[in-house]
Amino acid sequence: MGPIGRIGPLLPAMKVCAGVGWRVSWPIMKTIKTAFFDAKPYDRETFDAVKDGYGVELKYFAGHLNADTVHVAAGSEAICIFVNDAVTHAVADALCAQGVRLIALRCAGYNNVDLKAVYERLHVVRVPAYSPFAVAEHAAALMLALNRKTHKAYFRTRDGNFSIHGLMGFDLNGKTAGIVGTGKIGRVMSGILRGFGMRVLAFDPFPDAAFAQAGGCTYTDLPTLYREADVITLHCPLTPENVRMVNAGSIAQMKKGVMLINTGRGKLIDSLALIGGLKSGQVGAAGLDVYEEETDYFFEDFSAAGIDDDVLARLMTFPNVLITSHQAFFTREAMTNIAQTTLGNIRAFFDRGELPHEICYRCGEATCQRKASGKCF
Numbered sequence: 170m171g172p173i174g175r176i177g178p179l180l181p182a183m184k185v186c187a188g189v190g191w192r193v194s195w196p197i198m199k200t201i202k203t204a205f206f207d208a209k210p211y212d213r214e215t216f217d218a219v220k221d222g223y224g225v226e227l228k229y230f231a232g233h234l235n236a237d238t239v240h241v242a243a244g245s246e247a248i249c250i251f252v253n254d255a256v257t258h259a260v261a262d263a264l265c266a267q268g269v270r271l272i273a274l275r276c277a278g279y280n281n282v283d284l285k286a287v288y289e290r291l292h293v294v295r296v297p298a299y300s301p302f303a304v305a306e307h308a309a310a311l312m313l314a315l316n317r318k319t320h321k322a323y324f325r326t327r328d329g330n331f332s333i334h335g336l337m338g339f340d341l342n343g344k345t346a347g348i349v350g351t352g353k354i355g356r357v358m359s360g361i362l363r364g365f366g367m368r369v370l371a372f373d374p375f376p377d378a379a380f381a382q383a384g385g386c387t388y389t390d391l392p393t394l395y396r397e398a399d400v401i402t403l404h405c406p407l408t409p410e411n412v413r414m415v416n417a418g419s420i421a422q423m424k425k426g427v428m429l430i431n432t433g434r435g436k437l438i439d440s441l442a443l444i445g446g447l448k449s450g451q452v453g454a455a456g457l458d459v460y461e462e463e464t465d466y467f468f469e470d471f472s473a474a475g476i477d478d479d480v481l482a483r484l485m486t487f488p489n490v491l492i493t494s495h496q497a498f499f500t501r502e503a504m505t506n507i508a509q510t511t512l513g514n515i516r517a518f519f520d521r522g523e524l525p526h527e528i529c530y531r532c533g534e535a536t537c538q539r540k541a542s543g544k545c546f
């Protein structure tokens with residue numbers, strides 16, 4: 170992918186012979202002022218490296234978007250937000266009042282945006298795919314580390330302790346994996362797990378028959394997946410229907426000692442029920458890249474201040490729990506794709522008014538106009 174992005178490319182209008190060589194001249198375009206929330210050094214680095222040519226002026230703000238911070242978007246036509254920036258009804262009202270027209274999510278998930286509240290007022294675009302490999306590979310890393318206890322072995326050997334007592338794992342080969350959600354990430358995950366020699370069961374309300382036929386997985390219902398899987402990995406979006414789908418009831422249906430991996434969204438798991446499962450041994454290990462109440466903590470440094478969240482603190486006391494801070498997406502390739510697609514999304518909206526990466530609460534229904542007009546409304 171070149172520096173111009175996936176959609177709305179603004180290729181140089183012409184090359185002009187300037188005597189000594191060729192000079193690229195860019196088409197005249199309106200600069201789009203964009204307020205960039207929750208900006209971390211790595212965001213600035215990646216976006217600044219690729220932004221030339223898009224005509225998007227990024228104003229970086231370190232804070233999250235919420236009702237208290239929304240005022241900093243004044244003077245911007247677009248905002249760029251990440252997973253823990255909340256667009257509530259009140260925030261949407263404030264954005265509209267300030268003249269913002271576009272919300273550009275620099276992520277795939279959009280559960281942090283009240284899609285009904287913004288409908289017909291603010292368009293929402295996202296980055297539907299940037300590297301399913303990044304996320305699936307991280308889920309596999311959690312799985313392998315937990316199984317072979319490399320997170321514990323690392324500290325032991327650094328401390329001169331070369332005992333392997335307590336570090337026994339199991340062969341993944343021949344075991345059963347249960348994948349919940351066989352979209353882009355779930356399908357890559359299936360390939361990785363089949364590479365380990367695992368039998369792969371999957372549940373998805375919209376099963377991909379061709380994928381199954383090609384040997385990708387065997388679709389089944391959730392109770393069967395819960396009953397038969399040694400390792401369960403969540404790769405579905407968070408929707409009103411599946412909030413806390415992993416709860417005391419579903420954990421009770423799982424194999425004793427099951428390993429749970431969640432790189433989807435924190436609220437897919439009832440954390441208190443997970444703690445109960447870990448205490449009883451019903452859950453053998455948990456690898457969590459996301460957490461129900463992660464907004465207050467993830468991506469920030471609390472090493473000096475400590476944390477007040479007793480549930481998160483309790484989870485971190487288990488030796489068989491490995492928590493990472495929503496970093497599954499975080500590879501060089503994914504970050505570059507995210508930056509290029511986000512800038513392309515913004516440019517496309519203001520130039521051409523068509524939005525292939527738009528999302529609204531009616532997407533998937535006949536009433537969504539995107540297929541006909543290029544925009545959801």
Ligand SMILES: NC(=O)c1ccc[n+]([C@@H]2O[C@H](COP(=O)([O-])OP(=O)(O)OC[C@H]3O[C@@H](n4cnc5c(N)ncnc54)[C@H](O)[C@@H]3O)[C@@H](O)[C@H]2O)c1
Binds near residue numbers: 278298349374404405
């Ligand atoms: N941790 C990270 O860094 C990170 C990064 C990217 C995405 N994610 C999460 O991973 C999710 C999946 O990403 P993707 O790119 O594969 O999305 P995708 O849209 O390609 O696939 C999602 C799949 O889940 C299925 N699904 C929907 N509801 C379901 C349910 N209740 N039960 C089971 N399956 C269901 C869909 O039918 C679809 O096949 C995202 O929604 C996001 O929440 C996390």
